[in-house]
Amino acid sequence: MDIESALRISAAGMNVQGTRLRVVAENLANRDSTGQTPGGDPYRRRTVTFANRLDREIGANTVRVSRVGTAQGEFPLRFDPSHPAANAQGYVRTPNVDSLVETMDMREAQRSYSANLGVLEASRAMLTRTIEALR
Structure with missing residues (x-):
């Protein structure tokens, strides 16, 4: 796997975890939102579903x-x-x-986001060291 593939895979992971964090924040913000009329439905919890997608440019699955x-x-x-x-x-x-x-969903999404960020930072550091070595 090359560095560009690692960067794209990590970026895709960060993107979906960012979406997950936004949905969790919306759920928490609306946890007390009831209906306004008798028998009216209150806020219904939202969920995020992930799927693998083949990125043909890098030849790897991304989320x-x-x-x-x-x-x-x-x-x-x-x-x-x-x-x-x-x-x-x-x-x-x-x-x-x-x-x-x-709260548990939020913590899991934060940890996944941080893990992908770590891979992104490590890949960038390797790329920087490679460029410096070529000078």
């Missing part, structure tokens, strides 16, 4: 975002009869966002 979708499942209920979105029994449907899960 990309396949799709950003929504997590299915039930919305937790919270008793708050004064809320505008409360149903007849006084319960409000809350988002299906779990702060602990989002």
